[in-house]
Amino acid sequence: MRSSISLGLPFVASLVSSAWAATYALSDNHVGQDFLTSFTHEAIPDPTSGRVNYVDQATALSKNLTFTSADSLIMRADDTTVLTASGSGRDSVRIKSVKTYTTHVAVFDVRHMPQGLSTWPAAWETLEDGWPASGEVDILEGANDVTPNQSTLHTSPGCTMPDGRAQTGAVVTEDCGDSGGANLGCGVHAPTSNSFGPAFNQNGGGWYAMERTSTFIKVWFWARNDPSVPADVSSGAQSVNTDAWGTSTAFFPNTDCDIASKFGQNNIIINLTFCGAWAGATFAQAGGQGDCATYVNNNPSAFSEAFWDIAAVRVYT
Numbered sequence: 001m002r003s004s005i006s007l008g009l010p011f012v013a014s015l016v017s018s019a020w021a022a023t024y025a026l027s028d029n030h031v032g033q034d035f036l037t038s039f040t041h042e043a044i045p046d047p048t049s050g051r052v053n054y055v056d057q058a059t060a061l062s063k064n065l066t067f068t069s070a071d072s073l074i075m076r077a078d079d080t081t082v083l084t085a086s087g088s089g090r091d092s093v094r095i096k097s098v099k100t101y102t103t104h105v106a107v108f109d110v111r112h113m114p115q116g117l118s119t120w121p122a123a124w125e126t127l128e129d130g131w132p133a134s135g136e137v138d139i140l141e142g143a144n145d146v147t148p149n150q151s152t153l154h155t156s157p158g159c160t161m162p163d164g165r166a167q168t169g170a171v172v173t174e175d176c177g178d179s180g181g182a183n184l185g186c187g188v189h190a191p192t193s194n195s196f197g198p199a200f201n202q203n204g205g206g207w208y209a210m211e212r213t214s215t216f217i218k219v220w221f222w223a224r225n226d227p228s229v230p231a232d233v234s235s236g237a238q239s240v241n242t243d244a245w246g247t248s249t250a251f252f253p254n255t256d257c258d259i260a261s262k263f264g265q266n267n268i269i270i271n272l273t274f275c276g277a278w279a280g281a282t283f284a285q286a287g288g289q290g291d292c293a294t295y296v297n298n299n300p301s302a303f304s305e306a307f308w309d310i311a312a313v314r315v316y317t
């Protein structure tokens, strides 16, 4: 919950800005082995028709697709098996937080994200039941290593974003409620090339952070070597002050969207699929030859870099 701390000194004008500082306290510190109990592996059919086979936690651990150490969560796709066209898709992992959240800050400290042609990784929040009644915030998402690398909201109809927002990213689409039916949501491209895919990984990754209040949603990205990363983010501090984080990469205000009613309880989900609605549709454009699913079936070694290495997911309320 966004706390507005009154210092009780209304006559001291210079204290006014700090009097309304958006300070949040650490609520859930997901690091290493903790992910095995605070998240569940979802062995579900891919809702986006990807060439994927999501496995359960026991299978993921036994195949070493999921691996934890004291300071890391690795989640990867199978990169050794040639698949038959009639069988199931490539083994991969999708995890969902046990807890749900409303207003909060989530900081994703990511060292490596899945890369490779046909991959479609995402770190996002939604409530699967009744989707999209509880809204969806895609914090970090892209396909085929290339643009669009974007942060996107999806809601029920009747939520749009205005032009000219205070953000460093570039607007892709503005209808979050998707009255057109194409399910594009309202997206914003990160302006930096090291925010996604191979360039992100070569740079040691970085931090994505999302702040959700009852009146706006913001997403920030800082590359690993970005000197402007706030100390409370990079150190995994016990509390964070989002007012000191500077202009966000993406800013979704409530000007033409009742954020408070369009967003309810959301789980945190981290997934990796292949082809499907997005990566399949842009496979050829990204340099893929032939059919995306056939490529996934026949080229296991192409997935050696298709893994997440997550240092922490920290939730502040």
Ligand SMILES: *[C@@H]1O[C@H](CO)[C@@H](O)[C@H](O)[C@H]1NC(C)=O
Residues within 6 Å of the ligand: 045, 046, 047, 048, 049, 050, 094, 121, 122, 124, 138, 141, 271, 272, 273
């Ligand atoms: C993966 O995440 C994205 C988030 O935007 C979602 O649209 C998609 O349905 C997810 N795919 C799967 C198969 O989990």
Ligand SMILES: *[C@@H]1O[C@H](CO)[C@@H](O)[C@H](O)[C@H]1NC(C)=O
Residues within 6 Å of the ligand: 064, 067, 074
């Ligand atoms: C499992 O994966 C981790 C991380 O990549 C690696 O360090 C470890 O050696 C692997 N374990 C086995 C048994 O292959």
Ligand SMILES: *[C@@H]1O[C@H](CO)[C@@H](O)[C@H](O)[C@H]1NC(C)=O
Residues within 6 Å of the ligand: 145, 146, 147, 148, 149, 170, 189, 190, 191, 192, 193, 194, 195, 196, 197, 199
């Ligand atoms: C991310 O998007 C921006 C803006 O479209 C683009 O300049 C940048 O190259 C993209 N990065 C990647 C890795 O696709």
